[in-house]
Amino acid sequence: MAEVTVVGGGLSGSEAAYQLAERGHDVTLYEMRPVRGTPAHNTELLGEIVCSNTFKSEDPQNAHGLLKLEMDALGIGGSLLLACARESRIPGGTALTVDRTEFAGRMTAAIEAHPRIRVVREEMQALPDGPAIVATGPLTSDALSQSIRGSLGDQGLAFFDAIAPVVSAESLDMDKLFYASRWGKGGDEDYLNAPMDREQYEAFIQALNTGEPYAGHDWENVPYFEGCLPIEVMAGRGVDTLRFGPMKPVGLPVPWNDGKWAHAVIQLRREDRAGNMWNLVGFQTRLKIPEQKRIFHTIPGLENAEFLRWGSIHRNTYLNSPACLSPHGSLRDRPELIFAGQITGVEGYTESTAVGILAAANLDRVVRGLEPAVPPPTTMMGGLMRYLRESDPRHFAPMNSNFGLLDPLDVVVKKKELKREKLVERARADFAAWMETNGITGGVEAAAPR
Structure with a gap:
């Protein structure tokens, strides 16, 4: 041999x-x-x-x-x-x-x-x-x-x-989500969208601001780049930061809201060809897993979501x-x-x-x-x-x-x-x-x- x-x-x-x-x-x-x-x-x-x-x-x-x-x-x-x-x-x-x-x-x-x-x-x-x-x-x-x-x-x-969480498709409440790509660009079923009104959004920001992050090992400490900041860091910069970042609602008319935009939208991107797994776009995080579970389950349509991968940065x-x-x-x-x-x-x-x-x-x-x-x-x-x-x-x-x-x-x-x-x-x-x-x-x- x-x-x-x-x-x-x-x-x-x-x-x-x-x-x-x-x-x-x-x-x-x-x-x-x-x-x-x-x-x-x-x-x-x-x-x-x-x-x-x-x-x-x-x-x-x-x-x-x-x-x-x-x-x-x-x-x-x-x-x-x-x-x-x-x-x-x-x-x-x-x-x-x-x-x-x-x-x-x-x-x-x-x-x-x-x-x-x-x-x-x-x-x-x-x-x-x-x-x-x-x-x-x-x-x-x-x-x-x-x-x-x-x-x-x-x-x-x-x-x-800089890893965002991934959820199982079969665990999502599709009555609260809708398919759409921003401004209609891209495939019709490339993205799922979870719209939030002002009250839901502000409660979500409050939850992120009180979430407990991992301290991390010295060897895991990495510099945060503006393009991949932890979601909780962005939330801490101001109540509207996420609405102008990964949760911006523009170009995503809500079907059951007379085609109007929501106050904020969380997008889920298809992770695999069969559509079994969906990625929470821009939701890389250093929150502890119990905190991710507590906070992310408040997202409309994700109340009973099964998380196949948790967010992390290391x-x-x-x-x-x-x-x-x-x-x-x-x-x-x-x-x-x-x-x-x-x-x-x-x-x-x-x-x-x-x-x-x-x-x-x-x-x-x-x-x-x-x-x-x-x-x-x-x-x-x-x-x-x-x-x-x-x-x-x-x-x-x-x-x-x-x-x-x-x-x-x-x-x-x-x-x-x-x-x-x-x-x-x-x-x-x-x-x-x-x-x-x-x-x-x-x-x-x-x-x-x-």
Whole structure:
């Protein structure tokens, strides 16, 4: 088999290195710590996790639980991350919660003990030659970032998130919303609009002004640019600031108000082709999640909205994947150089690791002369990859796993629990069929939630 390189010893890179080695490749894994540290990491352990010690739910009826099933199916012997997490588990309900130090220690031991993996502790300052996976995460070094920009151009790499919330279409009250693009420009169903009268708007501004934001870590502190200010910062500049900004009502006549403009309008932009997910335009925020839930549920039509992604602003190096990467995550002119993990534009530990497992499977295929293969969008892994591939490059922002990423069912199922059961059943069948069709050998049946 081939000699391959993996850059980055975080969750995605460690998983990718292990899966490549299990597929018979000799792997050199580069990790710059402890030679060069980061503002977020405290140890030199591989797979060190920061900010949280949970990998979220193992319930198969949950989006994160379904993704774990697919990770265990695709990984040789299952997912290394999930195996180490289950061995390091501490009480956390249905969430896969771990002792951070024990978990990272187990990941490090598994990687260093593998006879086909060589760990090199030095900074990779340029994209490697030959078959490789780059999984350097949200704190990619300046030197490697410059090398990536040299390959992708200035628009290929972002250095912080300004993420607006995303809601599920089926949870919206359409009687209080209307389709329209400002001044009639654009598609008839590209935007949904939530009109507010003066009383609703002023109450909303008051709520924003009393909302509690995250303090943030020092390494997350980013400068606010005028084009992407947090919604609560704009609200604090004056009661009418938002009415002349992202909530301006001009050019949006309200159908049930004799075609007159509202006092203010919140626009929701279609996030996916099927219209399963809608983005609150201009609503990037540093409010805590309970505060976002409390305040944003007061928006007309969103009283019972299911939030698929919460708003945030934080430091995060990631690629504009739909603008510059191939469908399997490689440079378009180098199919053997694949990006994986959070740098691709996925959000979350399990999502990053899942992309690492898939990157390893595809690098294995490429070096063996086979075409890369991506799961269908009826699966959670396939839905994430489609998001990375088909999102509008002008509005691309990182996304975590959620059922809105999947293709809709062929039949209408109104009961939420039954609908998710059917989505999971279809996803598992389609994932297994995809693996069989492409001759991909995998791992184990996922352990039942404990």
